[in-house]
């Protein structure tokens with residue numbers, strides 16, 4: 001895994017956006033895998049700047065998002081559909097029909113998941129997948145478990161994740177208990193993966209991902225098996241990582 005060590009969140013955002021912008025310039029019809037959460041917010045702000053100030057066009061880009069809370073309609077303020085619309089899509093020239101996000105109201109979420117994986121294959125696979133990392137080491141909503149799961153499917157959220165994400169809701173009780181999450185097969189099928197980590201709350205998960213064994217109890221550790229992963233992390237997120245690993 002290539003590690004790009006930067007000072008702070010702002011630098012993560014600029015660096016990540018520059019990689020994504022380069023991907024879009026090199027292949028205007030690329031498939032981008034997109035993430036939500038607080039971490040990619042700055043990256044999206046920077047991509048909006050590229051669009052406005054540097055004429056970067058997303059007209060031919062197609063996107064697939066990692067996950068969605070189960071039970072929330074796309075109109076709900078905390079849905080990931082709403083997040084993507086309000087923090088990226090409405091400010092760039094992407095065509096709404098080219099954006100894909102799991103349907104939080106799917107009546108058969110596991111059948112939906114299978115179709116979502118097939119959709120990704122039919123698009124030609126993900127060229128560049130953006131990821132954040134949960135404080136428990138999750139990627140998308142693939143929570144620590146006793147095995148890795150390949151398929152996109154309905155998942156139960158871990159109590160840790162519910163607590164972490166309660167800050168976006170009025171209270172922890174309001175955080176949905178389930179989500180539809182992209183599975184490991186589609187994530188690892190991406191040609192290139194960018195994973196972002198900011199802040200000391202991620203330091204243990206980052207250390208485990210880089211230095212531990214490949215272990216489903218720390219889902220991000222599976223990225224060790226992928227040939228083209230770049231971690232962009234700030235000093236705080238790398239504060240627990242052994243110095244020699246960073247050289």
Ligand code: GLP
Pocket residue numbers: 035036037038039040066067131132133134135139140141161165
């Ligand atoms: C969320 C999302 C993940 C995200 C992670 C970290 O629950 N499902 O895709 O990477 O948790 O979130 P944040 O960036 O807000 O720390």
